[in-house]
Amino acid sequence: MKNIFYCIFLFSLLTGCIDKIELKEANVLRKLIVDGTVTNYPGPYFVTLSYSEPFNSIKITELISGATVTISDNLGNVFPLSAFTNGVYKTDSASFRGIVGRSYSVNIKTLDGKQYKSKPEPILPPVPIDSISSRFVPGQIRTASFEVSVKVSDPSVSKNFYRWKWRNYDTLETCRISRVKSDAGSFVYLSPCCQKCWQITTCYGCLALFSDELSNGKSFTQKIANIPYDNSYDYYVQIDQYSISKENYNYWNLVQGQISNSGGIFDNTPAFIEGNVYNINDPDEQVLGIFNVMGASKKITYIQRTVKGIIPYSPPPITGTVITLRDCQPCSGDTRTPIKPEGWR
């Protein structure tokens, strides 16, 4: 009934009366996707090559191995990348680190002989983060959180465009949980980690961007993350702040617009988003993705998670008989690390 009422009401314009539908699979040519980054942080830097998938396909992205990938700068230096994992190429951190002010571009030659290049872009001077603050957001059951923001003094000398990423590290005792249900009941087997291990948490699909177009030279506050109030101990957070070019900002701003498009007629008309990579011999070929050249700075802090009178919600309890195994599991995978995070206390 509630649903009907909200469908009735006109102003569903903004959220709407939404039904899931099935569209028939489009038959489209696969396109090269370039996802790479170089910054002034120490390397290694990674470039990932893959092919696009039809929109409603549920196949895993096809990665491209065997390509020759190099990064070149405006002084004529060429830094080769070596194959790291399938489709992922990595620079040699000993011989290459991005320098602020120099321009970089990526060069790719695939196994079928096609050659791609990105338009050279400079690493812009990084801008420091003044401070990190947090604010409690009460919310409903299991949604109470802390809104984490950065304060930045925008330099007035030039137009600045920003992008942020954040990550959290938390110690991990159990490296594998397996659940077994049988007639005898349900059992939960916990495997301890073989070494000290940290779980990495970040926000998938999140983009935090800012342009000083309307506030050049002023200090501003930007919301970066919402961290859960699921415990009362201090929460480690590392925020990377990137100085990006106007073109890079436009690219990500369009991406943000298209992933948040909810069908309203006052949304911008969706269109192809052009990155900075092109086919040298066939400029008409559509190449997806972008090679990010960014000036980076970071700040690490611990967010205090204590709110008077409100107790944190705890993770759902494990149901069943818990059995801790003696055999340990390695701390591996792309969301875990055995390396102690910077500034960890």
Next chain:
Amino acid sequence: MKKFSFFLLTIILSLFFTSLFAQQSPSKKKKVFILNGEVKDEAGKGVEGATVSIEDIGRGVVTNQDGYFKFELTEGVYILKVTYVGFYSKSKRVELYSNQLIQIDIVKSVKELQEVEIVDQSKDKNVNSTQTGTSRMTINTIKKLPTLLGEVDVIRSLQTLPGVTTVGEGASGFNVRGGNIDQNLVLMDDIPIFNTSHLLGFYSVFNPEAVRDMTLYRGGTPAQFGGRTSSVLDIKLKEPDLDTFRASGGIGILASRLLLETPIVREKVSILVAGRGSYTDVLFPLINNSSINKTKASYYDITSKLRWKLNDKNALFFTGYFSNDVFKITGDSLSGLEVNATSTLFKWQTQATALRWNHIFGNKMSMNASIINSQYKPIIEIPDVDFASKLEAGINHNQFKTDFLYFLNARHKFDFGVSAILTKIQPGSLLPTSDLSAINSVVLPNEKALETGIYFNDEWQINKKVSLSYGLRYALYGLMGEGRVFQYEDNILKDTAIIKGILNYKNGEIIKWYQGPEPRLTLKIQTGDDASVKLGYQRMQQFTQLISNTTSALPTARWKMSDTYIKPQIADQISLGYFRNFKDNSIETSVEFYYKNAANFPDYRSGSNLLLLDAVETVLNQGKSRSYGMEVYVRKKKGRTTGWLTYTYSRSEVIINSPYPEDKPVNGIYYPTNFDKPHVLNLITNYYYNSRINFSANFTYSTGRPITLAQDKYYIDNIYVPNFVNRNKDRIPDYHRLDLSMNIEPNPNKSKRFKSSWNISIYNAYGRRNAYSIFSKTRNNRIYQVLNRAESYRLAIIGAVIPSITYNFKF
């Protein structure tokens, strides 16, 4: 094209002179006399809008504001018939052997509201006139249509006419024969209205209580009108009654309205004031959905009109209008500003006035001189302390115009006049509204332009079978300083970072001239007593445009004058129609074909922020649009069941031919416009059950509008991004809807002064969830990313049966 216009002009002029000579030739056998007349009611007051027809010769005219009418006839005996809504019709025999002045008195019908048939045009007017692509609707017709949440709506009713479409429910404005919403000249008592929408786009700004009728010109636009390329919607307000006090109003679910009209000096001065206000602010918080119950929306408008009859030859009219809208939503996605805000407040206001002097010279000529001002102010406010700011914009239209109407003789009716418009645009001024705000102020330079027009039109009855309406409008436009023009490098995308120089212009100095003729032509050939073929050509020019890259323009979208780089839009249209009436005029039918080509149709590069952009030319492409179609119209005017059926097949497409490689994704291919709906069918029926009860049904079907769907997707930096390739290649599902209504009228046999009526409407009677758009979302949380899942959704704005009830009264 210039050569062609010149050619046309030559033909027209030569035809004109030939006809003058023809008039003077001694070959005419019968003498022509002028029959002047006045239609008066019981109180001796002139009746405006009454139809006077001479059925034997199939001619008819409508009385002017003062009840006067005029025929030019050859000597003989005629029977004149006067018909007018709410009055008994009356016939009078006239023996015409000299110029004559007659008076016809008509008597109010006792059963005032009992009209079954709405006689708003003389017999066979559709066939006999030289008008093509023109539709007229009276407020009585509009009021009978089913409503959405009880609000009688002028623009929504317009969508039942052939050739009119919209992007979807809630979209602002309307689209005519493949034109953008800003290509319609919407006039309310001659005042251009820049935004016709309340509540973003759900309702229109015209108070139905104050509207008398509206005429939509899709083709065959009279030379009097100019400045927009697609259509003219001419809305006329009621004229306040000179001798009785009247009140009317209504109470609905969403809003209420009231109109009062009263004489101030009996027979001389009278005034009308109408107001309307919504109470949606009270409704939103009741909805249990976080993003809706924080929405705030409300509107009101006030319409007023003063009429001062100085004497039999002179009258003054003053129209004043004010409308205000407030719409607050959570988030900043619609603001178009580069700030991160938790909510956005939109406000928009229209303030308009017009003073018109009507003068009658002798018995052959009349004149209307008007001074018009129309102001539109959209405002966007960001309340968040960190970015607290206010973006104000505005357009200010000042116009002086004089229109003359001159009956030369029975065969020539001339229209001519001049108009001068001084438009000022403040494109945007952003100011911080708190000391803590990080926003710097940005004030874009004002734009100022003078647009003058001179026109002439002759409706020439060449012989009994052939009539030609030919006219020419000449527009001269000058963009004036103070201003600056960037000089760009050749052959690369215009960029303000790489310029050769800046040309500065002083206040009042002309920055850029544009000018050109706009020929208008309609040829009518009578193929029988009740059938005719009409051929039309028209050219229209437009110097002021709305700049928007959203699917449907927001009320806060920016207005822009043509300048050095942004050329005026020019549209040429040819049309061919066949008009035929059956069963003694009780069934009207027509079929019209048109083809329209428009140059300099605007398109914007993606990702451009248009609101505070100094140099719009850096993101603008001007392409060509072509639209063509067939419009079929059948109307049954008499009997218990009346109504009309329209079917339109039409296409509207745009092509961009940009010299720059950056535009390659859109270049060189015709793509359909957002409102390209090939098949549209409307069926409107009204059933007269008895003198108190009538029923209406409205069925509408249209092809789904074009949309760009994601074709593939890619994974980059932990985000799945949809990739859109071919613009508007896909379509949303077809749209169809049935609305029903029942009108309960007051008892006509009771002669109480206070009369009340009810309208009960069911909108979307079979509860179809018509798609408003289809959109796709990639799943971006960690688990779904592994599965690479993307899902598609259908958004329906109205997904249920919407009943409503409105109470109306008058006394």
